[in-house]
Amino acid sequence: xxxxxxxxxxxxxxxxxxxxxxxxxxxxxxxxxxxxxxxxxxxxxxxxxxxxxxxxxxxxxxxxxxxxxxxxxxxxxxxxxxxxxxxxxxxxxxxxxxxxxxxxxxxxxxxxxxxxxxxxxxxxxxxxxxxxxxxxxxxxxxxxxxxxxxxxxxxxxxxxxxxxxxxxxxxxxxxxxxxxxxxxxxxxxxxxxxxxxxxxxxxxxxxxxxxxxxxxxxxxxxxxxxxxxxxxxxxxxxxxxxxxxxxxxxxxxxxxxxxxxxxxxxxx
Numbered sequence: 727x728x729x730x731x732x733x734x735x736x737x738x739x740x741x742x743x744x745x746x747x748x749x750x751x752x753x754x755x756x757x758x759x760x761x762x763x764x765x766x767x768x769x770x771x772x773x774x775x776x777x778x779x780x781x782x783x784x785x786x787x788x789x790x791x792x793x794x795x796x797x798x799x800x801x802x803x804x805x806x807x808x809x810x811x812x813x814x815x816x817x818x819x820x821x822x823x824x825x826x827x828x829x830x831x832x833x834x835x836x837x838x839x840x841x842x843x844x845x846x847x848x849x850x851x852x853x854x855x856x857x858x859x860x861x862x863x864x865x866x867x868x869x870x871x872x873x874x875x876x877x878x879x880x881x882x883x884x885x886x887x888x889x890x891x892x893x894x895x896x897x898x899x900x901x902x903x904x905x906x907x908x909x910x911x912x913x914x915x916x917x918x919x920x921x922x923x924x925x926x927x928x929x930x931x932x933x934x935x936x937x938x939x940x941x942x943x944x945x946x947x948x949x950x951x952x953x954x955x956x957x958x959x960x961x962x963x964x965x966x967x968x969x970x971x972x973x974x975x976x977x978x979x980x981x982x983x984x985x986x987x988x989x990x991x992x993x994x
Contacts, residue, residue, distance in 0.1 A: 737902060740940045740948075745836070749843035756844060760908035760954035763940070763947075768836045768889070770944035777891040777944075779827040780857070780969055787818045791965070799892070799967040807861035815859070816991060822857055823989055829855055832973035837887055840949060844885055847977035852878075852986045857891075860899050860961045860968040868899070869958035870919045870927035871935075874950075874974070875912055877924070879983040884952045884976040891969040894942040899961035899968045901948060902939035904930075907955035928955060 740763035743755055756762055774797070781796050789808075794800040808815040822828055831837075832851050841849045860867075874886050894900045915926040939959065942948075950956060961968050976982065 737896070737937050737939045740938050741905070745840055752840070752843050756949070756951065759905040761903045761905065761938070761948060761950035761956075762840070762844075763938075764840070764949075766943065766945045767840065767947040768834055768945040772831075772834065773889070773891060773944045776827045776831050776971075777969060779825050780822050780859075780891060783818055783821045783825070784859070784967070787814075789818075789967075797892070799969065800965050801862060801967060803965075807864040807867075808859075809861070809864060809867045810991070819857065819859070819991070820989075823855055828857065828971070831855075831889075831971060832887070832975075837889075837947065837973075840947075841885060841887075841975040844949065845883070845975065845977050847980075850976055850978040850980075850982075852884075852974040852976070852982075854974075854986045854988060854990050856972050856990050858968070858970045858972070860958070860970070862961050862963050862965055862967070865960040865962075868960045869924045870917065871904070871930045871955050871957040872915060872924055872927045873913060873953050873955055875952040876915045876926065878952060878974060878986055880986060881976045881980040881982065882952055883980065884974050885949050886952070886972055886974050888948045888950075888970060888972045890942045890944075890946070891971060892944055894968060894970070896939065896941055896959060897962045898966060899959045900939055900942050901956055901958055901970075902937040903948070903950055903954055903956040904935050905938050907935075908951045908953035910953070910955075912953060913955075927957075930955070 743762040789805050791800045791802045888901045913928045917927040917929050
């Protein structure tokens with residue numbers, strides 16, 4: 727418990743946004759902070775439908791403990807933690823990517839409405855859907871501080887949206903952002919994090935950084951700019967998976983990297 731408490735002391739709660747506000751207001755808030763955090767943006771039942779579809783694949787793979795309800799996402803004790811790059815992980819992950827409920831989620835009307843307000847033009851959703859399955863006991867694989875532009879390239883005016891598939895208290899490992907960090911411009915990703923998801927990060931002076939995060943409820947969503955520095959929090963629970971999805975939005979017919987048009991880990 728003491729480890730979880732120390733994690734909480736390092737962070738400031740998100741500044742919450744209101745999706746009913748005008749495009750001008752939301753764009754101004756995004757310009758100031760580099761992110762927008764919405765409570766209950768998507769209907770909880772819609773998020774939980776996607777969660778169930780994902781967990782059914784994980785249950786088929788034998789990753790979940792049958793003594794607990796499926797939706798609790800409790801890992802079977804004998805299952806070793808897995809992460810991106812492992813064949814076992816990739817085989818299950820590909821099934822998730824091709825599940826209609828998961829694939830269609832980024833185009834949810836509530837998410838598209840925010841993207842439309844942020845973007846001055848027709849919204850294009852990246853075909854490269856991305857999901858994360860974060861095991862307990864996998865702290866060394868936690869995604870380090872980085873900017874999404876390093877990975878997505880293309881248009882700088884691309885917005886990411888991170889949404890947990892279910893409730894995500896801080897101890898389960900949510901996302902934290904450094905408000906205003908996008909104003910530093912692009913930073914070379916010179917820090918190596920062997921084994922971590924992503925593997926490359928930006929140098930961060932923790933005495934200068936201020937991190938915002940909060941507990942997430944089903945339906946909460948976090949939008950942020952491609953230059954905004956952010957990081958994952960470690961999954962400190964003893965036995966539960968953290969499920970999440972992050973997707974990208976930009977104006978149609980603006981610059982895009984060819985990789986964003988292909989399935990995540992295509993060819994892996």
